Amino acid sequence: MKSLSIKDIAVKANVSITTVSFIINGKAKEKSISEAVIEKVKKIIEESGYKPNQIARSLRTGNSNIIGLIIEDISNSFFSRIARLIEDKAYKRGYKIIYSSTENNVDKAKELINLFKSRKVDAYIISPIKGIEEDVQMLLDDGNPVIFFDRNLPDVDTSYVGADHFNASYQSIQSFIDQGKKNIALVTTDINVAQITERHDGYKKALEDNGIAYNDDLVLKIHFNQEENETIAQIKSLLENKKVDAVLFVTNYLAISGLKALKQIDKKIGDDFAVIAYDDHEAFELHTPRISAIQQPLEEIAEAIIKLILNRLSSKGKLPAEELIIPTRLVLRD
Amino acid sequence: MKSLSIKDIAVKANVSITTVSFIINGKAKEKSISEAVIEKVKKIIEESGYKPNQIARSLRTGNSNIIGLIIEDISNSFFSRIARLIEDKAYKRGYKIIYSSTENNVDKAKELINLFKSRKVDAYIISPIKGIEEDVQMLLDDGNPVIFFDRNLPDVDTSYVGADHFNASYQSIQSFIDQGKKNIALVTTDINVAQITERHDGYKKALEDNGIAYNDDLVLKIHFNQEENETIAQIKSLLENKKVDAVLFVTNYLAISGLKALKQIDKKIGDDFAVIAYDDHEAFELHTPRISAIQQPLEEIAEAIIKLILNRLSSKGKLPAEELIIPTRLVLRD
DNA sequence: TTGGTGTGCTAAATCGTTTTAGGCTAACCA
């Protein structure tokens, strides 16, 4: 069974295709179509269940009402929650989201950009990685709205929404120091993205401001794609050998590996040893003892992204790039 | 800057559009285009970075190389992990996934189906809810491949991939009984979907087969959309008042609320009180003590779904519906 | 010479919309 086209409706209503199109697109008044015809056509559309073919519409108008979302990994709860919020908000404004994960792979990211480009998405929301600067620049040159979130690419001049990674990290370390901690470790990753560097920098600066020397032995950089077992082993050796009395994990999955490691070496979190994780996670609230975490305000981030996108979509000319740095919340538990 | 069209390439190469199209689609040989022309055109395409407009292509061919995925909630880790796996596998076979969450809302689900329909997706992967039977039937009548997963709709005759919910539940209860438990509670939801009912039925049957009377007071049905605080309160009153010595949570988010509740009433999980959760979660491994869980083999499920879809996509005629019930794994911890 | 068979290529229709430019009628005014 073939689906109906605008032509079928036109024939049934005994009017032209043009007329039907005007009515569908709410231009009937403006184009002075009579009330009677409007009614008749609407009725037929209603009864027949006709839905315009979006592909044809996109081809003609050049826009798709689709926003492309490119993230690192949809199965990571930070991204899946953001995705859900963005999807929801976009949907309410008549936009659909299509998303895909880069898995921190430059080639895949480039491919995704091309794919979305050939599908003529109206705008791009990207959690970028280094190496795609040129591709993004081409999108911008073609006049596409692009919003970065979570991480920024300094060489590309486009809008960005993200948490205040530097201060979040700084405050966490400060709070350790206020509790009297002296040997504060940092578990981070070796992926070279801005938000990870910022978190690292906040750590350094807080130590410095408090007159504590930065000690490379207390900083563990985990390879991005390695097996979790290896990560756990590395964290174990960091935490069991030293007089470490506090540790900041820069991502929640590192924190989870860290907690597993702690379990194995039986190092207890408590007065003598404190932990903070970047990005909250259900497991932290449930853990015994409960784990402190830096919360990113997901709702606000999602809202900011959508607002920026819609502004750009509705204004003809290019708008200047905006940077929205959103404060985080340090939740100290137990 | 407008993007290139096939016409631009044709002009540059001084051949017809048709010829370019044949070359792009690998029909050059078959259509006896000379080696020289093929080379020339390919070179120009390469150099100019031309990418065919998929919208135009879809309009003409009627298919989009896009598979629609309709799930309950992308921020739920079961779905986000499945989505990631499906995305990955589909991608490798040249298909893109677009997904969207129904939030267990019939209207939203119907809207999504229509939306995907008007975008001419090639196939549908749906974790269905009651009330969309007719809409799905229409898709099937139009010849679209539709695969259900996680839950089934008995009135619709289409393929289904899902875990063996009944037996998973049965085995969990049996394992409680083998440990000598007598008062086994069930925390479930009031959403009326097959997989929840099956889990409930497995519970009943296991009790019955062991000569234990089914006691309604031990079964708590949580409203789907209620606040977590209320859920926690209800679970608290279930677990603190009774002599309950074991509990099965039918979803992982219920289990998480349950663990929060247990924390508040200080009921300890151990020899006297056992817990099993349906669907594993990072928090369970980390919890003290570790929480037993029923694992669904996500990888297998995703693979089965994609296989079914691709079969249907590549075969012209309709294939008979297949049901794949995949065994689960009960992971007993601590 | 005629007819048949490849080879190498292309013109034009088509998919289902949106949109521009304009046609026709009746009414109104001077």
Added chain:
DNA sequence: TGGTTAGCCTAAAACGATTTAGCACACCAA
């Protein structure tokens, strides 16, 4: 009477690809 205007509607081009049908030439066999 004729010109202008307003009201109502439509023909046809365009978006960018795929695909059908067929043209022109060369070659070969009878």
